[in-house]
Amino acid sequence: MGETDVPADPQRVVVLDTVLLDASVALDVVPVGAALVEGTEGLPAYLGPDVAEVQSVGNIMEPSLESIGALEPDLILSAKSRHEDLYDELSGIAPTVFVEAPGGDWRGSVGIVGEALGQTDRARTVLEEYDERAGALRTEVEPQSLTAQVIRPRDGGAIRLYGPGTFTGDVLTDAGLTIPEQEWEDNGILEVSTEFSGELAADVVFVSGGEAEPELPAWVRESLDAGGSRIIEVDHASWIAGVGPLGAEVILEELAGHLAG
CATH class of the missing domain: 3.40.50.1980 (Nitrogenase molybdenum iron protein domain)
Structure with missing residues (x-):
């Protein structure tokens, strides 16, 4: 969406879509707030106990700007395809970085999240580890x-x-x-x-x-x-x-x- 100044080591991150949540946790950055998948009451169990204290900021389709602001984030992560219309309001709360869409180029999204979180090398390693596991299974399948x-x-x-x-x-x-x-x-x-x-x-x-x-x-x-x-x-x-x-x-x-x- 242009340029934004992101803290070198953001500590209070709010994520508004699934790929951003998953990638953040995979990079050992547990958000302070997250938007939930519509129709659910909590974050997915597969993410483990580390996300138990993450605060809800509404559902992905209708995140609450008030709830986001109350968490005083230093970085907001979302997807253009979801929240392009909210970009100005979100960036008025904290530096905001969008990926293009949640489910398309998920690997590219992981890279963008890694860059925004100051975890570029870790993001690359995470994807390399995935490729190794997939490759090992492929030899059997x-x-x-x-x-x-x-x-x-x-x-x-x-x-x-x-x-x-x-x-x-x-x-x-x-x-x-x-x-x-x-x-x-x-x-x-x-x-x-x-x-x-x-x-x-x-x-x-x-x-x-x-x-x-x-x-x-x-x-x-x-x-x-x-x-x-x-x-x-x-x-x-x-x-x-x-x-x-x-x-x-x-x-x-x-x-x-x-x-x-």
């Missing part, structure tokens, strides 16, 4: 030539598919799985109605669920099962919303367990 889908049931009967251009899809392909080709939207996502359940088929189908998430219709589950798909339930908080190095680590660990079993 690729010979199996497995296809995979990540699907998220939505209200009204729609089902959202996550392609290679999304955070989750990126981690799966890094680990050696192949996501069947689709006519993905620009954000790497595709929504289909349940009547097109055939488009969901794959060797392994990961179904996102959790707090405030609709369930996959029983007949769709039966159809996938009858077609030979292995259905695995995963947690939305880490697999979909957990954009960042720690969420990626959870996915890789769970993948290794599921595919070895």
Whole structure:
């Protein structure tokens, strides 16, 4: 959004989107405040006990400027695609740095967070460690030539598919799985109605669920099962919303367990 002067070692950081939260914690900087995913009442459990004292500043879609200001931050991190309209107000509270979007170039976002936090070298190391773990798993998965889908049931009967251009899809392909080709939207996502359940088929189908998430219709589950798909339930908080190095680590660990079993 231009230029801003950021403290060399920010201590009171407020984050307003998932990739910024995950990346900050991965870089050992626990924010004083964070916006929550809409429909949830706390921060994701996969982030561990270190985030127990982080204060809520509203939900991601409607962060509270009053709550943010009350925390007296010395740095605010957010995403342009989320809060571009709030930039002037946020930067009036504290130096504000935006990434472009929360789930697209998640690696690039980690780099920007690292730069803003004065943790450039640590951010590079975190991503290198991720690449090593993904590469090790890929040597085991690729010979199996497995296809995979990540699907998220939505209200009204729609089902959202996550392609290679999304955070989750990126981690799966890094680990050696192949996501069947689709006519993905620009954000790497595709929504289909349940009547097109055939488009969901794959060797392994990961179904996102959790707090405030609709369930996959029983007949769709039966159809996938009858077609030979292995259905695995995963947690939305880490697999979909957990954009960042720690969420990626959870996915890789769970993948290794599921595919070895």
